Amino acid sequence: MKPDVTPAIATPAETQWVEAELVRSLMRIARNTQAVGVLLIPVFVGVLYDDHEAVALTLWAICALAVAALRFTVIRKYVHEVMAAGSRAHLQFFGRYAALWPVSAFVWGFSTVLFFDRSPLADQFICWLVLAGLAMFSINSLSSHLRTLFLWLDTLAVTSLAVILWRVGVELQFSGPFYHWWIIALVVIFWQVLRQAGLRLHNTHRRNFELQYRNNQLIESLTRQTQAALDAVEIKNRFLASAAHDIRQPVHALSLYADWLGSEPELVHEIAPKIVESTKAVNALFDSLFDLVRLDSGKIKLAIEPVDLAQVLHDIELQYRPLAEAKGLEFRVHVSPGSVLTDGILLRRIVGNLVSNAIKYTQRGGVLLATRQRGAGRVLEVWDTGLGIAAVHQKEIFREFYKVPGHAGTEDGFGLGLYIVARLSTILGHPVTLASRPARGTVFRLTLKPTDAKQAAERATAASTTLQLVSMP
Numbered sequence: 001m002k003p004d005v006t007p008a009i010a011t012p013a014e015t016q017w018v019e020a021e022l023v024r025s026l027m028r029i030a031r032n033t034q035a036v037g038v039l040l041i042p043v044f045v046g047v048l049y050d051d052h053e054a055v056a057l058t059l060w061a062i063c064a065l066a067v068a069a070l071r072f073t074v075i076r077k078y079v080h081e082v083m084a085a086g087s088r089a090h091l092q093f094f095g096r097y098a099a100l101w102p103v104s105a106f107v108w109g110f111s112t113v114l115f116f117d118r119s120p121l122a123d124q125f126i127c128w129l130v131l132a133g134l135a136m137f138s139i140n141s142l143s144s145h146l147r148t149l150f151l152w153l154d155t156l157a158v159t160s161l162a163v164i165l166w167r168v169g170v171e172l173q174f175s176g177p178f179y180h181w182w183i184i185a186l187v188v189i190f191w192q193v194l195r196q197a198g199l200r201l202h203n204t205h206r207r208n209f210e211l212q213y214r215n216n217q218l219i220e221s222l223t224r225q226t227q228a229a230l231d232a233v234e235i236k237n238r239f240l241a242s243a244a245h246d247i248r249q250p251v252h253a254l255s256l257y258a259d260w261l262g263s264e265p266e267l268v269h270e271i272a273p274k275i276v277e278s279t280k281a282v283n284a285l286f287d288s289l290f291d292l293v294r295l296d297s298g299k300i301k302l303a304i305e306p307v308d309l310a311q312v313l314h315d316i317e318l319q320y321r322p323l324a325e326a327k328g329l330e331f332r333v334h335v336s337p338g339s340v341l342t343d344g345i346l347l348r349r350i351v352g353n354l355v356s357n358a359i360k361y362t363q364r365g366g367v368l369l370a371t372r373q374r375g376a377g378r379v380l381e382v383w384d385t386g387l388g389i390a391a392v393h394q395k396e397i398f399r400e401f402y403k404v405p406g407h408a409g410t411e412d413g414f415g416l417g418l419y420i421v422a423r424l425s426t427i428l429g430h431p432v433t434l435a436s437r438p439a440r441g442t443v444f445r446l447t448l449k450p451t452d453a454k455q456a457a458e459r460a461t462a463a464s465t466t467l468q469l470v471s472m473p
Contacts, residue, residue, distance in 0.1 A: 014210070014213050014214075016087050016088065016091070017087050017209075017213050018206060018209045018210055018213060019087070019091055020086075020087030020088075020090040020091055021087075021209045021212075021213075022144040022145050022205060022206065022209065023090045023091060023093075023094045023144070023145060024083075024090055025144040025205065026094075026141070026142060026144040026145045026148065027075065027078050027083075027094075029140070029141045029144070030071070030075055030141060031075050031079065033137070033141050034068070034071060034072055034075060036137070037068055037104070037134070038065070038068045040130055040133075040134065041061055041064045041065060041068070042061075043130065044061075044111065044127065044130055045057055045061050047115075047123050047126050047127060047130075048114055048115055048119060048123060048127070056113075056114065057114060060107070060110070060111060060114060063107050064107050064108070064111075067100070067103055067104045067107050068104070070100060071100050071101075071104065074097045074100060078093060081093075094145070098145075098147075098148055098151075101142065101148050101151065101152050102148075102151040102152055102154075102155040104152075105138075105151070105152045105153070105155035105156040105159070106155050106156075106159050108131060108134060108156060109131075109155060109156040109157070109158070109159025109160045109163070110159055110163065111127070111131070112131075112159070112160045112163040112164060113163050114127075115127040116163060116164055116167055116183075117167050117172075117176065117180070128183075131156070131160070132190065134156075135153065135156060135157075135190070135191075135194055136194065138152050138153065138194075138198075139194060139197055139198045139201060140201075142198070143198045143201040143202045143205060144202065144205050145202075146198070146199065146202040149198045149202065150195065150198070153191060153194055153195055153198065154191075157187060157188070157191035160187055161184065161187055161188070164180065164183065164184055164187070165184070167180075168180050168181075168184075257271050257274050257275045258275070261275070302343050302346075302427075302453065302456055302457055302460065303343050303344070303345070304341060304342065304343055304451050304452075304453040304456060305341070305342075305343075305344070306339045306340070306341055307339055307340055307341075307342050307343075307344040307347060308339050309335065309336070309337070309338055309339060309340060309371050309378065309380070309448075310335045310337055310338075312344065312347060312348055312351065313333050313335050313351075313369055313371065314333075314335075315348060316348065316351050316352060316355055316369060317331070317333050317369070319352065320352070320355045320356065320359060320367075323356075323359050324359050324366070324367055327359065327362075327363070328364070329359065329362055329364070329365065329366045329367060330365070330366030330367070331366060331367050331369075332366060332367070332368045332369070333368075333369045333370070334368065334369070334370035334371070335370070335371055336370075336371045336372055336373055336378070338371070338373070338378060340378055340448040340450065341450040341451055342428055342430065342448065342450075342451045343428060343451065343456075346424050346427070346428060347428070347430075349420070349424060350420075350421050350424050350425055350428075350430070350432075350446065351369070351380065351382070351446070353417040353418070353420055353421050354382040354421060354444050354446075355367065355369060355382055356417065357417050357418065358382050358383075358384035358386065358442070358444075359384075361384065361386040361387045361442075362384045362385055362386030362387075362441075363386065363387075364385065365384070365385025365386070365441070366384075366385060367382070367383065367384045367385075368381070368382070368383035368384075369381075369382055369383075370383070371448075374447075377447060377448060377449055377450075378448045379445050379446065379447055379448065380445070380446040380448055381443055381444065381445050381446075382443065382444045382446075383441065383442075383443045384441050384442055384443075385440070385441040386441055386442065387438070387439065388436045388437050388438040388439055388440050388441055388442055389404060389434070389436040389438070389442055390404075390436075390438050394434060394436065397418050398418050398419060398421070398422040399419060421444075425446060426459060427456055427459045427460045428451045428456055429449050429450075429451050429452065429455065429456060429459075430446050430447055430448055430449060430451070431446075431447045431449075432444060432445070432446050432447075433445050433447075
């Protein structure tokens with residue numbers, strides 16, 4: 001037994017595209033079959049030429065040719081103006097001119113006036129064959145657009161039946177031959193059979209276009225995923241190159257200092273601080289790598305609770321003031337007392353990365369770490385008087401492994417600090433913005449909106465899942 005498969009729900013974009021393709025199919029067939037309807041007009045006239053008044057026959061032929069000419073003009077307009085356009089243009093165009101098809105059906109249906117019960121049975125038989133052929137031909141040419149097909153068939157059948165019933169009931173007062181009723185029955189049966197056949201064929205066309213659309217979407221999705229995988233491979237290659245380069249420098253320095261200390265132990269007081277600094281550099285690089293791995297694997301454990309901002313800034317000051325003062329920079333802290341609902345460890349990591357960057361790229365002046373009340377929330381700011389960031393780089397600096405070209409200090413890291421800041425701030429729901437002027441300094445602002453624990457967990461999971469899908473080879 002085959003399992004039940006729930007059909008995919010069509011999106012508005014899919015529905016519009018499919019409808020437009022159905023219109024395109026109808027118009028394409030109409031271009032190729034227009035001549036057939038025109039050629040049947042002289043055939044029809046030739047059959048009835050000796051059976052009917054020339055005036056009435058001529059008037060009908062003129063009307064039929066006029067409608068055919070109008071359809072030919074519309075088709076030409078479609079070819080030159082719409083055929084290469086998008087879905088919306090197709091639907092709008094067809095909406096304006098769709099009435100031409102039922103008008104054509106009315107003209108052909110009204111031709112029943114010329115032959116029904118007014119011509120020899122042989123000529124009537126030929127005329128009925130022509131109308132039946134047109135009706136069957138419409139199944140192929142109009143079934144792409146179901147509404148147009150039904151309007152065409154209904155108009156043709158109702159017009160023919162109205163003429164027949166007028167002849168039978170009004171003119172003949174129901175005194176005509178019995179085969180008239182058989183003709184009425186056959187027209188009704190034939191009409192309904194054609195409607196059902198047209199419906200089935202239309203459903204086939206529609207399913208084909210729906211499958212085509214979904215296949216195209218699948219191909220585009222696979223193409224995007226393939227490109228994303230290639231991009232991920234490129235990122236990994238750049239990462240390996242960057243990691244090899246950035247880690248090699250402090251490790252190589254450690255090796256030199258160790259050799260130096262081994263050969264001249266009396267210089268321990270001079271060499272030991274250099275070894276400590278190199279060790280700190282290696283630790284900082286590995287901290288960035290570990291943060292990146294945790295982010296990408298989705299193994300971040302969130303502990304959302306009220307966090308005292310004064311305590312956060314105090315901890316950051318204890319950690320980074322010595323680094324700033326060692327470079328001769330002033331390190332100031334301005335605290336607006338209060339708390340925020342967030343993850344204290346991740347918040348410290350965000351602020352620590354921002355302060356570390358500020359110190360790294362500031363050669364003179366200082367760094368200010370402050371919290372301010374803004375409206376109903378709080379904003380945490382990190383100011384520096386450093387190199388600044390040109391506008392062209394301000395969006396790029398939040399990408400992984402990105403280093404601003406020509407910035408002194410970019411050789412001391414992977415270019416992951418601000419990428420980690422962006423990822424963590426997104427997870428916690430604390431938007432981060434910046435304002436900067438080259439050679440004047442930079443300020444990063446972290447808007448401390450209360451973190452919703454459930455939404456933060458979902459954002460962390462979604463971010464890691466997306467990254468894993470992108471990184472699949």
